[in-house]
Amino acid sequence: MHADIVFTGGTVRTGDTDARCHEALAVTDGRISAVGAEALALRGPRTAVVDLEGGALLPAFGDGHAHPVLGGLGLRGVPVRECASVEEIVDAVRRWAETHPEAEWITGDGFDPWLAPHGLFDARWLDAAVPHRPVLLRTSDHHTAWVNSEALRRAGYTAAGADPAGGQIVRRDGGDQPLGTLREFGALNPVLSLVPTPSRAAHVDALREAAARFAAAGVTWVQDALVTPDLVDVWITAATTGPGLPVRADLCFLLEPGGWRERIERFTSDRERIESAAPGLLTARSVKFFADGVIEAGTAALLEPYTDCPHSHGMATWAPAELAEAVVAVDALGFRPHVHAIGDGAVRSALDAIEKADRTNGARDRRPVIAHAELIDPADLPRFKALGVIANLQPLWAQCDPLMTKLILPRIGEERGRRQYQIGSLLASDARVAFGSDWPVTAHEPLRGIATAVTRQTPEGTPEGGWLPEERIDTATACAAYSAGCAHQAFEEKDWGALRPGMRADLVHLAADPVTTAPAELAHLPVLGTWLAGRRTHEAGISTPSRAARG
DSSP states (O other): OOOSEEEEEEEEEOOOTTOOEEEEEEEETTEEEEETHHHHTTOOTTOEEEEOTTOEEEEOEEEEEEOHHHHHHHTSSBOOTTOOSHHHHHHHHHHHHHHOTTOSSEEEEEEOTTSSGGGOOOHHHHHTTOSSSOEEEEETTSSEEEEOHHHHHHHTOOTTOOOOTTOEEEEOTTSOSEEEEEESHHHHHHHHTTSOOOOHHHHHHHHHHHHHHHHHTTEEEEEEEEEOHHHHHHHHHHHHSTTOOSSEEEEEEEOOSSSHHHHGGGHHHHHHHHHHHSTTTEEEEEEEEEOOOOGGGTOSOOSSOBTTBTTOOOOOSSOHHHHHHHHHHHHHTTOEEEEEEOSHHHHHHHHHHHHHHHHHHOOOOOOOEEEEOOBOOTTTHHHHHHHTOEEEEOGGGOSOOHIIIIIIHHHHHHHHHTTBOOHHHHHHTTOEEEEOOOTTSSOOOHHHHHHHHHHOOOTTOOSTTOSSGGGOOOHHHHHHHHTHHHHHHTTOTTTSSSOOTTSBOOEEEESSOGGGSOGGGGGGOOEEEEEETTEEEEETTSOOOOHHHHO
8 A cells, every 4th residue: 555645854853751753653534544665655656745845843732722713813903912112002002093984983902011011001191092983902921911991991990989890990099080001801801891893704714814824833633722602603613614724623611710510511412512523633522710910900819919919929810629529510411520710729729620620520631721720839840740740831931031031020929930831840840831822921932932941032032041940841841841741731642643554644834843952042943834634724935814815
């Protein structure tokens, strides 16, 4: 039998722990049929031969925590992501509003939260550009919004009002008047609910655009870490109509406090509907919990008070006892808890909840996930391994950038600052680690995250030697966290995440071998091709569909 595809002319890295390399790989019926000399022997007259051109073939990447629909929708609206100052943002808002007089709301997504002192943004700055239509801009972390006065008025946020549950309306110094900065979803959601909802077709279009971007980055599997009921049919439609999707995905149902017992009743039926509609492409095995917010906004839940606010431990989204009860409930239904936990207090609450599920429902291979785990108390670090918890980390965050120096470090101090993003320590403890991007919070390209995990430096190469260099890891380990680590998170490690005969041909072709590439160059290593079960989903030089091209 001849192979359908043979890859040759470069280095084939299997992704196994022994870092074996081969000169060729063969694919038959979407599966790896041979590696090395045996692969070359499977060439036949109808075999497609892919020349690696001196580059490397690796297991395709996964992304264990991302928001494809949200990110795709965020590509619309005011382009504020690249703005480098408040003035640039205001100018971008003014220009966009002038060219879109039909838009009832002016929205934008992804600006840097450190651009204003202490992360505090004033509604009056936006009023100067757009006084009569509401403006809503979200920071890159999506836990803070900057709105103008008209948006505050429509939401009913006044000096007389109290903060909503689970949110904060930042007030002006010396008074009760809302400033224009809203923190956490309790404060954001009443405003977001006023923004006209894009059509189903727009959602599907946004998802397809996002999926194409992931494929172009070498990704073949994504964990959508926040799926609300309205997004179920978006994923099903995108997966089952038109060209389909170039990535597989596991959908993670959002569960929030208040009425959660009633809401989980539909999770099982939604799971069955999703998996029967797109078998082999979509799964729905996870439930998402927000245990807290983020340190830069002062809303991450800490064990000890904030350095710059000694009376505050942050904002726990769930009471610890109720979080444990809810985790036990979804675990009993066969779902995996996927908990956003940034502060060390939230990490402990998440670990306690998972431990209670294990005691209550019995031991099994449940693979719970704690996402981000930015700050871990030393007493809790060994619990990841003990409880079988996967630490899904965002390696691109492990750098001393302006977010860290201007907002995070002043709020937690030096000692806690040195306990952030303990990638090396978690791996040394034999805990399971998988990488993700949290896109659109930060860039979705795995190679950028790999570069940061290896160097612990900013793109400019600072600081020399890396930030917290003891937490650096080598390139092969970082690549594995994006492949084998994500495959384990997906319960699919026997099917992908390594290049062995019989495994699915989820592959990425890089222009050079990342293991022998200088760490400073990893972020810029071109992705030349991506294959999902032997089907090419990306080819360098062929642009992915864009909003402009589709009209």
